[in-house]
Amino acid sequence: MVYDYCVIGGGIVGVATAREILKQRPGATLLLLDKADTLGVHQTGHNSGVIHSGIYYEPGSLKAELSRRGAELTKEFAAEHGIACEVIGKLLVATDAAEHKRMDALYERSKINGLDVEVIDAAELRRREPAITGTGALFVPTTGIIDYRKVTQALADGVRAAGGEIRVGVDVVGIAEHDDRIVITSNEESWEASNLVVCAGLQADRMARLAGIAIDFQIIPFRGEYYELPAERSSLVHHLIYPIPDPDLPFLGVHLSPMIDGTLTVGPNAVLGMAREKYKKFAFDKTDFWEYARYRGFYNLARANVGTGIAELRDSLSKRGYLARCRKYCPELTLRDLQPREAGIRAQAVLRDGTMVHDFMIERTPRSVHVLNAPSPAATSALPIAEVVTKRLLVGD
Known part of the structure; x- marks a missing residue:
């Protein structure tokens, strides 16, 4: 059998894309493959559960555009499928003069990105959140919280209802693109498809090389370590509490996050991971480690961020x-x-010169589309990412 479409990757982006393809091509045959035993176990299932607004992202970038639309679509999807979702708002808190200056600049960016953001002073911050101290804050009322694993499961139900087939526990070891089809191989069997989408997250670079795509980046894993507050402290704050990000640093900083299940977490930080898919502290995978230890881009990145690291x-x-x-x-x-x-692990694409790829990165071949870089806010943006990928895939189909 030759499937019309195959999707590799069972995280939220891959499953959303499979569902979108079947929406656009009703009756098509589609196979989704994932090497884990269940869907959404890596980045999808190890994040803060935040529905991001898009306040941070470079105006005109895919992140800025798709996170804003993704927030709306995610809330609509949750309402349609009975998935718990709360719009609790986010406070980005400045704690000194330098951060207050960056806060003002961030507010200007939020206006360019078309977001509803309120500037509040220290007294109003304390009134809204008595446990939080700062010189002022930005309030983003549209930010919400959700369980993305449940969203992924509902998307998967939609794939199956539309006739799609989902196979888990399948480790893809070969991708061969021919003029008329693509052959996907595991250790046990192989499949043929007319078109392929790869949303492999932490394995995105490896899948691209497997498919013969010439890439100039490598995925480097960064551990995001969290703590959870005791149950009696879960009502300490009522909004998401974020620091004002430093534009010279690659990550947003440690924040307080009420979760949809009622827990309150603190995190994440960002430390170099020694394994792509192992979550215990000090976990080590020699293949993962030596791959980036031999990569020039890693050393360029390390030199540029030695103090932060x-x-x-x-x-x-x-x-x-x-x-x-x-x-x-x-x-x-x-x-x-x-x-x-x-902990969670972020799949971060790093170029050979040590530059982190901050925006989403999508590559097309004649018969395939690869999502090469999709870190946060990919979960928020999954539904519109799926629209973009599907549109690119179906051009000329």
Whole structure:
């Protein structure tokens, strides 16, 4: 049998894309493959569960456009499928003069991105969140929280209802694109498809090379380590509490995140991962490690961010250091409040010159589309990413 479409990758982006293809091509045959035993187990299932607004992202970028539309579509999808979703809003808190200046610049960016954002002063911040201290804040009312694993499952139900086939526990080891078809191979069997989409996340670079695509980047894993507050402290804040990001740093910083299940988490930091898909602290995979240890882009990245990397590692090893970052805006937190929670791992594309690819990156061949870089806010943006990928795939189909 030759399938009309095959999708590799069972995270939220891959499953959303499979569903979108079947919406656009009703009656088509489609096969979705994922190597894990269940869908959405990696980046989809290890994040803060935030429906992002798009306030941070470069105007005109795919992230800015798709996160804004994705937030709307995600909320609509949740309502249609009975998935719990709360729009609790986000406060980005400035704690000193330098951060306040960056806050003002971020507010200007939010206006360019067409977002509804309110500037509040220190007194109003304290009134809204008595446990939070700062010189002022930006309030983003449209930010919400959700469980993206449940969204992924509902999307998968839609794929099956439309006639799609989903296979898990399948490790793809070969992709061969021919003039008239693509052959996808595992260790046990192979399939043929007229068209292919690859949404492989942490394995995106490997799948691209497997397909014969010449790429000039590598996925480098970054661990995002979280803590969870005790149940009696879960009502400490009512909104998502974020620091003002430093534009010279690659990640957003440690934040307080109420979760849709009622828990309150702190995190994530960003430390270099020694494995792409292992989540325990100090987990190590020699193949993953030596692959990026031999990559020139890793050393260029490390040289450009040596101070940040040392600080992140120090705070990963020292709970007191991690706590100090949180206490800048939430001074009543204590060491006892920081209880262990499973980490997440971000798939970050890094170019050979050491530059992190910040925007979504999508590549097309005659019969395939590869999503090569889709870190946060990919979960928020999954539905419009699926629209973009499907449109590119179906051009000329």
